[in-house]
Amino acid sequence: MSGSSDALAGPAIQERPTTLSGRIVRLISRSPIHVVLGLVAIVWLAPTIGLLITSFRPRDDIQATGWWELPTLRFTADNYLGVINSQGMAGAFINNVMISIPSTLLPLLICSLAAFAFSWINFPFRDTLFLLVVALMMVPAQVAFIPVLQLMKPFGFTNNYIGIWLAHTAFALPFGIFLLRNFFITLPRDLIEAARIDGASTLGVFRTLVVPLSVPAIAAYGIFQFLWVWNDLLMALIFVQNNANRPMTVAISGLLSQYGTEWNLLAASAFLLMFVPLAVFFSLQRYFVQGLLAGSVK
Amino acid sequence: MTDPIGAAQPPTGAAGGSPVAVVGSPVPKAPQIQTRSGGVAFLFLLPALVLLAIFLVYPTIYTFFLSFNRGRQGTFTQWVGLDNYVNLFTNDPNFLDLSHFPPSGALFNNVLWLVTYIPIVIFIGLVVAVMASRVRYESLIKAIVFIPQAIAATALAVIFTFVYNPDPGIGLLNAILGIIRIGPISWLGDPAFVNAALIWVGVWGAVGFATVILSAAIKSISSEVLEAARVDGANEWQVFRRIILPMVSLPISVLAVTLAVNVIKLFDLIFVMTSGGPGTNSRVIAFTMYQESFPAGLFGKGAAVAIVMLLIMTPIMIFNIRRFRTAAVV
Numbered sequence: 001m002s003g004s005s006d007a008l009a010g011p012a013i014q015e016r017p018t019t020l021s022g023r024i025v026r027l028i029s030r031s032p033i034h035v036v037l038g039l040v041a042i043v044w045l046a047p048t049i050g051l052l053i054t055s056f057r058p059r060d061d062i063q064a065t066g067w068w069e070l071p072t073l074r075f076t077a078d079n080y081l082g083v084i085n086s087q088g089m090a091g092a093f094i095n096n097v098m099i100s101i102p103s104t105l106l107p108l109l110i111c112s113l114a115a116f117a118f119s120w121i122n123f124p125f126r127d128t129l130f131l132l133v134v135a136l137m138m139v140p141a142q143v144a145f146i147p148v149l150q151l152m153k154p155f156g157f158t159n160n161y162i163g164i165w166l167a168h169t170a171f172a173l174p175f176g177i178f179l180l181r182n183f184f185i186t187l188p189r190d191l192i193e194a195a196r197i198d199g200a201s202t203l204g205v206f207r208t209l210v211v212p213l214s215v216p217a218i219a220a221y222g223i224f225q226f227l228w229v230w231n232d233l234l235m236a237l238i239f240v241q242n243n244a245n246r247p248m249t250v251a252i253s254g255l256l257s258q259y260g261t262e263w264n265l266l267a268a269s270a271f272l273l274m275f276v277p278l279a280v281f282f283s284l285q286r287y288f289v290q291g292l293l294a295g296s297v298k
Numbered sequence: 299m300t301d302p303i304g305a306a307q308p309p310t311g312a313a314g315g316s317p318v319a320v321v322g323s324p325v326p327k328a329p330q331i332q333t334r335s336g337g338v339a340f341l342f343l344l345p346a347l348v349l350l351a352i353f354l355v356y357p358t359i360y361t362f363f364l365s366f367n368r369g370r371q372g373t374f375t376q377w378v379g380l381d382n383y384v385n386l387f388t389n390d391p392n393f394l395d396l397s398h399f400p401p402s403g404a405l406f407n408n409v410l411w412l413v414t415y416i417p418i419v420i421f422i423g424l425v426v427a428v429m430a431s432r433v434r435y436e437s438l439i440k441a442i443v444f445i446p447q448a449i450a451a452t453a454l455a456v457i458f459t460f461v462y463n464p465d466p467g468i469g470l471l472n473a474i475l476g477i478i479r480i481g482p483i484s485w486l487g488d489p490a491f492v493n494a495a496l497i498w499v500g501v502w503g504a505v506g507f508a509t510v511i512l513s514a515a516i517k518s519i520s521s522e523v524l525e526a527a528r529v530d531g532a533n534e535w536q537v538f539r540r541i542i543l544p545m546v547s548l549p550i551s552v553l554a555v556t557l558a559v560n561v562i563k564l565f566d567l568i569f570v571m572t573s574g575g576p577g578t579n580s581r582v583i584a585f586t587m588y589q590e591s592f593p594a595g596l597f598g599k600g601a602a603v604a605i606v607m608l609l610i611m612t613p614i615m616i617f618n619i620r621r622f623r624t625a626a627v628v
Contacts, residue, residue: 033429037439040426044443044502047457050470054460066466066473110345117342126339131619133346136354138615140563142587142604144353146597147360151352170353173346202338231450233566237588249452253570256459263460263468270456274449281448285441 055079055267062263079268089269091244092251096230096276098161099240099247103168104226108218110169111176116206118177119184120192130181136174144171145238158241167239168229176221183217184210220287227277248273358608361601369598382602392578393586393603404574404581405606410493411500411561411582416554418501423508423553427516428542430509440513444506451503451566458499459571462486486572489579496580499567504560508553515549516542552621555614562610583607 053067056075065072083089117123118130148167149158157163187210195205211218233249240246246254252269255262365383368376386393394403426443430436446454462485463469472482485495519542527537565584568574574581574589581589583603591600 030432033432036425037429037433037435040422041439041442044446044505046470047461047502048445048449051457051460062468064467066468066470068470068473110349113342114346117339121339121342123339129343133350134619135615136350137618138608138611139354139358140584140604140607140611142584143361143608144357145587145604146364146591146601147357148353166349167353170349173350174354177346202342206342227448231452233450233452233569234584234588237569238592249450249566252452252456256456256570257573266456267460270453274453277448277450278445281445 051267051270054263055271057264059262059264062267079264080272083265083268083272087251087255087265087269089248089251089272092246092248093272095240095245096247096273098245099164099168099236100226100229102161102165103172103229104222106165106169107172107176107225108222111173111180111221112211112214112218113206114173114177115180115184116210118181120205120210121202130177133174134178137178139174141167141171141235149238152239158239159245160242161240161245163239163241164236164245167235168232171235172225172228176225179221180214180217183214187213216287223280223284223287227280230276231273361604364598365601365605367598367601369596369601371597378598382598383606386599386602386606392581393583402579404578404583404586407493407580407582408561408564411497411564412558415497415500415504415561416557418497419504419508419557420512420550420553422501422505423512424546424550426505426509427513428538431513431516440506440509443509446503447506449503452570454499454503455567455570458495458502459486462495487576489576492572492576492580496567496571499571500560500564504557508557511549511553512546515546519545555618555621558614559611562607562614583610 050067053073054062056077056079057067058074058076058078061072061074067073114133118126118133144167152158152163152166155162157166191213192205192209195209200208231249232247233253236247236250240250248269252266252273255266255269363374366377366379367374368378369382370376390403391397392403394405395401400406426439430439433439449457460468461470462472464472464482464484464487466472466476466482469482469485471485475481475483483491485491523541524537527541532540561582563584564582565588568580568582568585569588572580574585583606587600587603587607590596590603594600
């Protein structure tokens with residue numbers, strides 16, 4: 001990265017220039033790069049910053065002037081108070097938490113158990129069965145909507161959180177098992193065999209060795225799954241039939257069709273929805289990027 | 299650095315030749331410990347297998363048969379053979395209309411997304427990754443383009459509903475175009491612009507992901523190789539064309555597959571921003587499946603669309619699984 005030479009500076013390997021004139025030449029020869037990257041930064045920041053500013057502006061101001069007319073800006077917290085108090089967004093936020101936490105922990109547990117069996121226990125047709133599980137990644141959730149709704153109806157699962165928990169958990173399994181199994185097989189064989197010789201049970205090996213050694217992989221997958229569920233709209237539209245249980249994504253899409261011009265409420269709700277993922281992003285950036293890269297094949 | 303999920307990262311193919319060569323030809327068996335009985339494995343697998351059977355395997359079979367029925371109330375009372383499929387492809391302009399040029403319909407919109415969204419995301423991602431690797435604020439610029447990855451598609455939809463607002467006092471895009479006396483344009487209300495406007499939101503959301511993957515691939519190219527080429531008189535274009543581009547061709551194919559899966563599953567943006575409109579101009583297949591099944595109650599038709607999605611997804615996932623195998627994963 002540093003010290004790589006420029007075409008304009010000739011074919012010789014360049015050191016980072018030390019003189020002032022050398023630095024200026026270098027800056028000018030690279031200015032197209034800075035201009036392009038500056039433009040990229042603006043195009044990728046402006047829409048989000050615009051929404052953030054809008055969410056703090058009084059309703060009448062939003063209709064009157066653009067958020068980019070900086071001298072005219074006045075700020076208020078009324079929009080946030082409004083969506084929390086009168087639009088039921090506080091309840092929707094709590095629903096997000098209530099849906100996301102079990103829909104993350106259940107797949108982590110079930111995937112870990114299955115991945116352990118697929119990596120460290122010997123049984124007939126193991127690799128064939130594993131391949132079949134992985135192949136289920138190709139089933140789009142849409143295929144399950146109609147029959148699963150019919151299955152859940154007699155139990156009333158779509159009137160509480162159970163339906164959405166089960167749906168998210170089941171659809172997380174093929175990918176989660178695949179990911180964790182691939183990490184588990186990289187654990188040192190000697191360690192696990194030694195534990196077996198010392199008399200540890202299969203469950204003991206899983207609990208005291210495999211899980212503790214796999215914390216980074218489990219955490220990365222957990223973050224990916226949590227954000228997946230937190231940001232989900234489609235599954236919630238189908239499997240949460242009771243309005244009192246709907247998450248923020250569903251509430252916001254309702255707000256958009258219901259009040260096409262209530263821009264202040266819309267902006268504030270969208271930022272409430274974005275708040276948790278952004279906090280996760282800025283605090284756990286490394287796991288976050290790994291989790292998302294890993295999730296790329298989902 | 300330990301890489302917990304290296305398996306899922308795109309194999310770069312750099313330095314060691316093809317990924318197959320790294321692996322060796324026989325598919326490696328997973329390691330194993332002796333168990334006193336196979337029943338133990340069964341207990342570990344039981345919760346996963348039960349859930350997969352109920353929520354994935356059984357529904358796939360059910361939906362497959364439902365797609366050959368009229369499917370009112372989701373029941374099997376009226377067998378219609380291939381009618382649902384025939385109607386979708388020949389008799390439903392909202393799904394596919396080839397009678398004029400350019401064609402239209404949900405399936406065609408997915409094709410439109412595939413042939414525009416994927417190359418644009420990869421192109422911008424590559425430009426940003428290559429350029430960012432040469433400046434000192436590299437991690438900052440990568441973080442900026444990566445932020446949309448954290449945000450729900452629903453929130454992206456709200457953000458761009460503002461940007462595209464036809465009122466130049468609210469919509470940033472029309473405000474900018476107003477300076478050069480263009481518009482205002484109803485980006486989401488005009489059939490001529492709606493798909494381009496939506497595709498740009500998708501691009502905006504996915505570039506960060508492409509940048510991070512391609513940036514990792516570029517960094518895996520040894521600096522000696524690059525320096526040697528430059529010492530031998532290669533200019534920057536030649537370095538890019540002859541060294542960087544071949545080295546990132548495998549990650550690019552991986553990205554393209556991932557983005558294609560995104561396009562087939564695309565739903566949230568369309569549902570929140572346009573509900574498939576104006577009219578049905580911005581529908582995509584995942585939206586059609588939802589719309590026909592639930593608000594419209596045409597379960598047989600919805601099931602047929604779901605099976606079409608499954609059929610489109612199958613070759614892509616087979617490609618993916620084969621790639622995992624060559625990467626010594628399965």
